[in-house]
Amino acid sequence: METIGEILRNRRQTLGLLLRQVSAYVDIDQAILSKIERGERKPTKEMLNKLAEILKLDKDELLVQFMSEKIAYEIADQECANKVLKVAERKVNYLKSHPIKN
Amino acid sequence: METIGEILRNRRQTLGLLLRQVSAYVDIDQAILSKIERGERKPTKEMLNKLAEILKLDKDELLVQFMSEKIAYEIADQECANKVLKVAERKVNYLKSHPIKN
DNA sequence: CTATATTTGACATTAACTGTCAAGTCAATT
């Protein structure tokens, strides 16, 4: 199972790009990109979009990977992780089917 | 669909308890409990456990409600919310089936 | 009106997150 960081790093290397080049495009310090690739920091959505662009990855897919990873790590230690996800799904559908929010 | 806050408040009122009494048991300021019940603040897991005790609610169930609500609000605005949950489930199962972490 | 319950907001404290930078490691090359 590939983490976001691994996806980004593998893709970057496949394309033969350097940290320096990618981080310049995304407009962040290369130290940050390095940390993101190693899972030490989390990218913002803006960064993700830029990364998807330069690495020619699907933006939505990358976002899904990112958010699901975040959630998974949040709850993986819980006995009831799967139940949490099931209930979350019900709540999401409820929220979606129901009009305005704040 | 009942929020955590509503669950707590309804239950407290059903039992005829005052904010003051419950907050004393949980050992927090009653202003905080008031805010929790109205969704303005999030309880910690410790608070949740104490609340479950004094309100005679199932701890695990309350935790599930809490975490799923948190997740639902995090992603409900996303087009791909359901996909995120599906992928998160796969990741959770992967993490669980795989030995140690950090 | 007053007494009790709850809500609200200002405030201070603390924790978490961010980006920047310089020094450090590591591998390949000369």
Add this chain to the structure above:
DNA sequence: AATTGACTTGACAGTTAATGTCAAATATAG
């Protein structure tokens, strides 16, 4: 071994977010 280039690491400062405390404001009941 010294140099070079790519990447990593940790200290630091700045910003934002979360937390608790308290007193004043509202509301509700009697």
